[in-house]
Amino acid sequence: xxxxxxxxxxxxxxxxxxxxxxxxxxxxxxxxxxxxxxxxxxxxxxxxxxxxxxxxxxxxxxxxxxxxxxxxxxxxxxxxxxxxxxxxxxxxxxxxxxxxxxxxxxxxxxxxxxxxxxxxxxxxxxxxxxxxxxxxxxxxxxxxxxxxxxxxxxxxxxxxxxxxxxxxxxxxxxxxxxxxxxxxxxxxxxxxxxxxxxxxxxxxxxxxxxxxxxxxxxxxxxxxxxxxxxxxxxxxxxxxxxxxxxxxxxxxxxxxxxxxxxxx
Ligand code: NAI
Ligand code: 15L
Numbered sequence: 001x002x003x004x005x006x007x008x009x010x011x012x013x014x015x016x017x018x019x020x021x022x023x024x025x026x027x028x029x030x031x032x033x034x035x036x037x038x039x040x041x042x043x044x045x046x047x048x049x050x051x052x053x054x055x056x057x058x059x060x061x062x063x064x065x066x067x068x069x070x071x072x073x074x075x076x077x078x079x080x081x082x083x084x085x086x087x088x089x090x091x092x093x094x095x096x097x098x099x100x101x102x103x104x105x106x107x108x109x110x111x112x113x114x115x116x117x118x119x120x121x122x123x124x125x126x127x128x129x130x131x132x133x134x135x136x137x138x139x140x141x142x143x144x145x146x147x148x149x150x151x152x153x154x155x156x157x158x159x160x161x162x163x164x165x166x167x168x169x170x171x172x173x174x175x176x177x178x179x180x181x182x183x184x185x186x187x188x189x190x191x192x193x194x195x196x197x198x199x200x201x202x203x204x205x206x207x208x209x210x211x212x213x214x215x216x217x218x219x220x221x222x223x224x225x226x227x228x229x230x231x232x233x234x235x236x237x238x239x240x241x242x243x244x245x246x247x248x249x250x251x252x253x254x255x256x257x258x259x260x261x262x263x264x
Contacts, residue, residue, distance in 0.1 A: 003027040003066045003193070007017060007050070009094070010071030012036035015109070015166055018182045019189060026190065033061055034072060044199060052090025062097035067105040069189055077134045087139035095150045103156065107192045108146055110160040112178060112204065113137035116255020118213070120177070124214040124254070126162070126202035133255035134262060139184035144202065151200040159192035159222065162214070163205035170230045173241050174256045177211045181228035183209075191224045198222065204261075213254050 008023055010016045011032035024030045024044055031046040032038055041047045049203075051058045051201040052072050073087040091108075098106060116133025118124045132138040140162075147158035164178030165171075166185045168209070180188070184207045192198065201222060204214035230237075244251050253259045 002157055005029040005065050006193075007031045007033065007061065007065045007068045008071065008072065009033050009068065010109070011184050012038050013057060013071060013075065013184065015163075016071050019069065019071070022186045023189070026193070027066075031061070031065065048115065052093060053085040055093045055096075058090075058093040059097045059100065062094070062101045062103055065098075065101060067107070067193060068094065068098065068103060069071055069109075069193070071109045073109075073139075074136065077136045077258050079262075079264040080135045083135045083139045083166045087136070088138045088142050091139075091143045091146055094147055095156065099150065099154050105157040105159075105193065105198070106147065107189055108143055108147055108158050110140045110162045110202070111137065112162050112164050112214075113258050114141045114144065114162055116253060116258055118254050119252055120174075120213060120254055122254075123213055123215050126204070126218050127156075129247070133253065133259045136258065138256065148200050157198050158200055159198050160200075160202045161188060161192065161194075161205045162202060164214075166205065170233050170237055172218050172256075173237055173244065174250075175231045176234055176237055177209055177213055178254075179209060179230040179233075180207050182206045184226040184228050187226065188222075188224050191222050195222050 006027040012034035033048045038047045050061050083117050112136050115124050115129050116137050117131035127220050132141050132143045144160045150156045165175045166180040170179040188205050203219035203222050207228040209230045247258045250257045
């Protein structure tokens with residue numbers, strides 16, 4: 001499936017820089033947006049810097065857009081007032097603009113922190129109640145509910161990706177369970193864009209790791225097949241982090257350090 005114009009928000013961020021060239025291969029025109037520096041436009045790209053809380057600017061951003069990969073926003077635990085602007089008002093602006101312009105599908109970068117207060121000895125799936133582990137997780141839960149509403153009321157399809165830890169390598173023992181390689185991230189995003197019918201769906205984003213806390217059985221229709229694993233990194237990660245304090249909330253809960261970040 002080839003989109004004519006795809007919008008990538010958060011294009012200057014860690015995952016945005018990974019996905020930018022990979023998404024360009026899947027559409028005629030890739031529109032890239034962020035607050036930060038987006039460099040110069042490559043062939044087939046349009047650059048539109050926009051703060052997500054700026055409603056008229058977001059309205060223009062969605063003009064002529066078939067589908068969105070929405071990565072833009074605050075990506076860590078921060079003061080509530082900052083999170084509200086970028087992640088809550090920003091997401092509302094994006095969906096309102098999508099509704100007005102007839103955009104059909106959004107792939108929303110949600111987060112494992114929507115369910116961060118489940119324990120690491122529990123296996124969670126997308127049908128279970130949310131347990132956000134901070135303001136950041138709460139804002140992603142809002143984004144998921146917003147997506148649910150815009151599908152039920154207006155038929156805009158969304159795949160919410162509850163991404164685990166997508167970095168070049170797993171950085172600690174927790175990430176041996178939560179890690180998703182960049183190639184698997186690409187597979188997940190492309191499956192979410194191309195799966196024929198997604199309605200409103202929620203899927204966890206992790207590689208084919210040996211130990212996992214998330215069960216993607218309810219999201220089999222997305223057709224996501226991870227091909228990488230954190231296992232080759234295990235020895236090095238365990239050597240770096242020899243012991244775990246089993247009384248530390250960051251070790252007990254799936255959200256790791258996020259469960260005790262703040263207050264600000
Ligand atoms: P990042 O922080 O590197 O990138 C986010 C981008 O959004 C930044 O370039 C930033 O300038 C932009 N942004 C922030 N506030 C904005 C605003 N008000 N208006 C416009 N743009 C704004 O984060 P990363 O790692 O690339 O993550 C991308 C998305 O995936 C984020 O939504 C994050 O919450 C989500 N995610 C990432 C995970 C990971 O492992 N990298 C895990 C779970 C979720
Ligand atoms: C997230 O949601 C963050 O955006 C990312 O920076 C990581 O910390 C990740 O979760 C994680 O849980 O490891």
